[in-house]
Amino acid sequence: MSTCSVSKGCFVFKPSPKKRKLSQKTVNYFRERNNASEDTDVRFVTCQSLWNQIKLETEQIQEDLNKQLFDNLVSFLRQSHSEFQEKTTEWTCRMKSREIPTAALVLGVNVTDHDLTFRSLSEVLQNNITPYIALLEAKDCPGIKNLMQKLMGQLMNCYIDVDSLEDEDHMQVSQNKIRCSMTSIISWYQNVTKKTDSETPSKKRTSSSRHWQSPPVVVIFKDMESFTTKVLQDFIVISSQHIHELPLVLVFGIATSPMIIHSLLPHSVSSLLCIELFQSLSCKEHLSTIIDKLLLTAQFPFKLGEKVLQVLINIFLYHDFSVQNFIKGFQLCIVEHFYSQPLSVLCCPLVDAKKRVNSLSHDQCENIRRLPSFRRYVENQASEKQILLLTADNFLKEITQKLLEDLYVYHENYVSVLRCLHVFTSSLPKYPLGKQIRELHCACLENRVWETEEYESSLQLARMLNKSDLVTMLQQCVEIFVSSSGKEFDKTIEKLKEFLTQFQELEVAEAFQEQDGSVSAQKELQKKTDLYHLQKTLLELKESRRSKKLTKFEMLRFEVVDYVDSLVRTYLVPADHKTLHEIMYFNTASVLRGHLNAAPRVALHTALNNPYCYLKNQALKSDGGNISNKAPDICIVYKLHLECGRLINLVDWLEAFSTVVTAVEGPNTDAASSDQVDDIIHARFIRAVSELELLGFIKPSKQKTDHVARLTWGGC
Amino acid sequence: MPNLEHPAYPAATLLHLESLVPCRESQVSMLLSIFGERQQFSFPSIFIYGHTSSGKTYVMQTLLNTLQLPHVFVNCVEYFTSRLLLEEILIQLQSCSSETEQTSRVPCDNFNDFVRLFKQAVVSRELQDQTLYIVLDRAEQLREMEANILPAFLRLQELTDRNVTVVLLSEIVWELFRPNTGCFEPLTLYFPDYSIGHLQKILSQNHPPEYSADFYAAYINILLGVFYMVCRDLKELQHLAALNFSKYCEPVVRGEANERDTRKLWKNIEPHLKKAMQTVYLREISSSQWERLQRDDGEPGQLKGLSAHTHVELPYYSKFLLIAAYLASYNPVRTDKRFFLKHHGKIRKTNFMKKHEKTSNHLLGPKPFPLDRLLAILYSIVDNRVAPTANIFSQITSLVTLQLLSVVGHNDQLDGPRYKCTVSLDFIRAIARTVNFDIIKYLYDFL
Numbered sequence A: 001m002s003t004c005s006v007s008k009g010c011f012v013f014k015p016s017p018k019k020r021k022l023s024q025k026t027v028n029y030f031r032e033r034n035n036a037s038e039d040t041d042v043r044f045v046t047c048q049s050l051w052n053q054i055k056l057e058t059e060q061i062q063e064d065l066n067k068q069l070f071d072n073l074v075s076f077l078r079q080s081h082s083e084f085q086e087k088t089t090e091w092t093c094r095m096k097s098r099e100i101p102t103a104a105l106v107l108g109v110n111v112t113d114h115d116l117t118f119r120s121l122s123e124v125l126q127n128n129i130t131p132y133i134a135l136l137e138a139k140d141c142p143g144i145k146n147l148m149q150k151l152m153g154q155l156m157n158c159y160i161d162v163d164s165l166e167d168e169d170h171m172q173v174s175q176n177k178i179r180c181s182m183t184s185i186i187s188w189y190q191n192v193t194k195k196t197d198s199e200t201p202s203k204k205r206t207s208s209s210r211h212w213q214s215p216p217v218v219v220i221f222k223d224m225e226s227f228t229t230k231v232l233q234d235f236i237v238i239s240s241q242h243i244h245e246l247p248l249v250l251v252f253g254i255a256t257s258p259m260i261i262h263s264l265l266p267h268s269v270s271s272l273l274c275i276e277l278f279q280s281l282s283c284k285e286h287l288s289t290i291i292d293k294l295l296l297t298a299q300f301p302f303k304l305g306e307k308v309l310q311v312l313i314n315i316f317l318y319h320d321f322s323v324q325n326f327i328k329g330f331q332l333c334i335v336e337h338f339y340s341q342p343l344s345v346l347c348c349p350l351v352d353a354k355k356r357v358n359s360l361s362h363d364q365c366e367n368i369r370r371l372p373s374f375r376r377y378v379e380n381q382a383s384e385k386q387i388l389l390l391t392a393d394n395f396l397k398e399i400t401q402k403l404l405e406d407l408y409v410y411h412e413n414y415v416s417v418l419r420c421l422h423v424f425t426s427s428l429p430k431y432p433l434g435k436q437i438r439e440l441h442c443a444c445l446e447n448r449v450w451e452t453e454e455y456e457s458s459l460q461l462a463r464m465l466n467k468s469d470l471v472t473m474l475q476q477c478v479e480i481f482v483s484s485s486g487k488e489f490d491k492t493i494e495k496l497k498e499f500l501t502q503f504q505e506l507e508v509a510e511a512f513q514e515q516d517g518s519v520s521a522q523k524e525l526q527k528k529t530d531l532y533h534l535q536k537t538l539l540e541l542k543e544s545r546r547s548k549k550l551t552k553f554e555m556l557r558f559e560v561v562d563y564v565d566s567l568v569r570t571y572l573v574p575a576d577h578k579t580l581h582e583i584m585y586f587n588t589a590s591v592l593r594g595h596l597n598a599a600p601r602v603a604l605h606t607a608l609n610n611p612y613c614y615l616k617n618q619a620l621k622s623d624g625g626n627i628s629n630k631a632p633d634i635c636i637v638y639k640l641h642l643e644c645g646r647l648i649n650l651v652d653w654l655e656a657f658s659t660v661v662t663a664v665e666g667p668n669t670d671a672a673s674s675d676q677v678d679d680i681i682h683a684r685f686i687r688a689v690s691e692l693e694l695l696g697f698i699k700p701s702k703q704k705t706d707h708v709a710r711l712t713w714g715g716c
Numbered sequence B: 001m002p003n004l005e006h007p008a009y010p011a012a013t014l015l016h017l018e019s020l021v022p023c024r025e026s027q028v029s030m031l032l033s034i035f036g037e038r039q040q041f042s043f044p045s046i047f048i049y050g051h052t053s054s055g056k057t058y059v060m061q062t063l064l065n066t067l068q069l070p071h072v073f074v075n076c077v078e079y080f081t082s083r084l085l086l087e088e089i090l091i092q093l094q095s096c097s098s099e100t101e102q103t104s105r106v107p108c109d110n111f112n113d114f115v116r117l118f119k120q121a122v123v124s125r126e127l128q129d130q131t132l133y134i135v136l137d138r139a140e141q142l143r144e145m146e147a148n149i150l151p152a153f154l155r156l157q158e159l160t161d162r163n164v165t166v167v168l169l170s171e172i173v174w175e176l177f178r179p180n181t182g183c184f185e186p187l188t189l190y191f192p193d194y195s196i197g198h199l200q201k202i203l204s205q206n207h208p209p210e211y212s213a214d215f216y217a218a219y220i221n222i223l224l225g226v227f228y229m230v231c232r233d234l235k236e237l238q239h240l241a242a243l244n245f246s247k248y249c250e251p252v253v254r255g256e257a258n259e260r261d262t263r264k265l266w267k268n269i270e271p272h273l274k275k276a277m278q279t280v281y282l283r284e285i286s287s288s289q290w291e292r293l294q295r296d297d298g299e300p301g302q303l304k305g306l307s308a309h310t311h312v313e314l315p316y317y318s319k320f321l322l323i324a325a326y327l328a329s330y331n332p333v334r335t336d337k338r339f340f341l342k343h344h345g346k347i348r349k350t351n352f353m354k355k356h357e358k359t360s361n362h363l364l365g366p367k368p369f370p371l372d373r374l375l376a377i378l379y380s381i382v383d384n385r386v387a388p389t390a391n392i393f394s395q396i397t398s399l400v401t402l403q404l405l406s407v408v409g410h411n412d413q414l415d416g417p418r419y420k421c422t423v424s425l426d427f428i429r430a431i432a433r434t435v436n437f438d439i440i441k442y443l444y445d446f447l
């Protein structure tokens, strides 16, 4: 991809008050590369509205997923100080040391996602518990002093926020004038709580009655692991002394395990805390939900191709576990798709798409004709139709509309059938097609799933399912189809229901022939569900099939599995077999990989080893491993140093360098071929070496004079 | 008949004071004799030390309050800079000298200013003829401040020429305070730890109004029997006593036993306390959770403590990075060839074992290793090819921020950073199991 895409990816949708201005600018980016006939403006607007829609959806999902956790936290915070506030006279309350209520919030190692969680957490707390919330980060708090400063800044600000009607002179108390100590916080707290108590008793109270008179002060430590022990200890010791005057609650954001509390805090300090554990949903489940709601739905016209999806999932599973990054990657795909694919203007809801097809320019029609999937389609048509398609724009538009409609129908059906297939495969032993629906989805996108070995073994295993499982699965499938929007499934539902009644009838019939030996044997087999036994029974069954007539149940089971198989074959065709799939599917994985999973070392090596790659200068086009003396000095030096061991002798290196540099002039300019190295070459060499040092490839060595040490090994 | 005797104070007050500080009578009477009468100059500085919960803060506070001696009480941890500390002392002085006058805050940057302002503050109050006590709790914090603060406080009487005594409270001995340049030596006073008898006496003092003192004392006796071995911290014991008392009373409340059925009560409470020792005491579960359990009669087994949640879910390559780091930390460099080269030939352990390597590397703890070694091991233990992408490098940094790895020495990227793996064997085995990697096979110690 061209280099301009780097800047493009970065700031397209940055939420900011200056959005209008920015988007104007980004429209220009969209225009820059393409001519106007390719609907850049429309594409940009479509892209933006699609992304906004998706963003809303993801936020909603996140909110739903966090609800349980936040509810628990809120009720914990509610209770935390109420006991002491209500029954101060009771003996136990007097005798117990008053600990600081602390919520240990285990959020998982996907640190990049925590920001969002904390933001919504503080929103929830603000709405339900208390306006006084401070979010602290370790990097802002190297010492207790900084911590107190940050804390006070945030608390006092929030005070100003809450009563923005308050007269100005309060704000004039500037930050550094207030002594940054706990006493100031306490007096501030007493001030604000007293004030809200006295003022407007009826009207304002009702609106914010969720906050009682002395709401707790919540201090959130976002990244517990990174805080230094000393700061935490001091803060806890100080605040525990004032817990009676200042109802403080701590929240520890923990990425690893709650054990970290014990390793950071000695017993004397942790005994000042009343720690309760809260665990957030695992990021994998979070991702599954996101994929389920964003990708496995016909709601959004934009789709991810198999390779791209695989890249995103791999980054998630292998590298960062970050759902936010996954969504960012998804966003990048959207932008890239709308930016690079002129026909993406049709990637919108079907009604709009049909309208837009009518107003396509001739260039765009040519673009359609150039699509590989469309060419394939044309080749399969009768010859006069072929000519029409390739010459008459109007006819092409008509056909395009029809094809788009097909594509939409395909999507709707695909999702339902995929879910239905997942019902079966997710309950098979060893999960030959994967446990998660995303694995199944990838398998189906990749190629014809029914041609794979895994699918074959899945079907065989499915033929071993016992009756009760089979019946519940069928019921689930019926539900999926009923709730799906696809129109074609009326017949399917009927068929499935028919199966269900047949199973019921079978049950009735079975009741009569309880004593039948084969049935009971069958039952016994059904209990064994592990792979080994299943395979064994499978073999036996195969034999018995030859020898013995099948029972009614077995026949029915075969029928069911065959039916599901037929559904799969009709509806789960890989997307890239579909005509015009390029409009909806983004599948340029290499772009995505370049953006999201860059390899700086490799890039650096390529740049230095093969400068042609970046400089595009014909003279540099190297033939094999030779060092051209036209290359920049640093490349020559780099290449030479690759041949050295851990320690490099500078004198030898210089000699080699000068040999390479003077190679061409060599034969004619005999004068220079003396032992003496030219001063200029010497200087160039020194500069190149120090550039290498700056890049981190070498460093001066103390072991041997006139030597430098290599810091890298191998090629990269 | 009071043990405490002092001509300056009425006997009733002394008696009251004595009842408030059981087991500290001798220290209090010592202090009283040092203090002398109200108007008499006392020793310029007193240093009181003793373990945590030996009652330093409590005794000083009770003493000064009961006898209504003019004093200032500051905690040096709370006022962590000298400026904050000095200003706090002045503020307290101001506020206790005259209630009517609005306390105006005066900036006080150094000790010189402090002496000046201090003199003003003492002039403005009429109590010049009484000794003023300045108590600096957690005085060990003073050592972190500017070097002149501690010596100056020790000689405050001389510097201000006022009737003032500075009392330092600390958990550590005076020897650790003394600056190399020398200073005025304070009078040191030791608060010894409470014996089990003392603890029994102090704890039994505050019995709940619903029950008799004897009943509560019996309870404290059982409590100390269980906890004394692990915990002598008065505060903690008091807390535990309050937490578990309701359980102790349960049989009595239900009418199954009367207050004198010590055996029955013991049988009821003892296992409960033992459980408490493994859970609440260690803060494995919180006190409020413990109380809730008690109320609902649940088993503490249902509630998993903090340490039960050791499992950390990591991205796939992070797991391998951690494993590689662990191997690099605990295997000698020379053995890498044997473990990670395909055709290493047969090298037996005895052949290439150096003398010092006979001791277990695990006993010696993790050793630092350079980044390149980590990556080399990573590439050889992961089945498929790993590209050295930016993500891999940022994963290493993430592991450092998660404290699973730690950077050794100065953190200079150009100089080749060195790391250590900080996780335990159990932890890494659990991680390795999730990726089907038999880590034991690759550890030199287990060869």
Ligand SMILES: Nc1ncnc2c1ncn2[C@@H]1O[C@H](COP(=O)(O)OP(=O)(O)OP(=O)(O)O)[C@@H](O)[C@H]1O
Residues within 6 Å of the ligand: B020, B021, B022, B023, B024, B050, B051, B052, B053, B054, B055, B056, B057, B058, B059, B170, B171, B202, B234, B235
């Ligand atoms: N002699 C005593 N009589 C009654 N209660 C006491 C006595 N000594 C200590 N306590 C109780 O023990 C608690 C802890 O004591 P205190 O805070 O004075 O210990 P400390 O020596 O200051 O400990 P630290 O060094 O940790 O500050 C006090 O709250 C007080 O209730």
Ligand SMILES: [Mg+2]
Residues within 6 Å of the ligand: B056, B057, B058, B137, B138
């Ligand atoms: Mg103390």
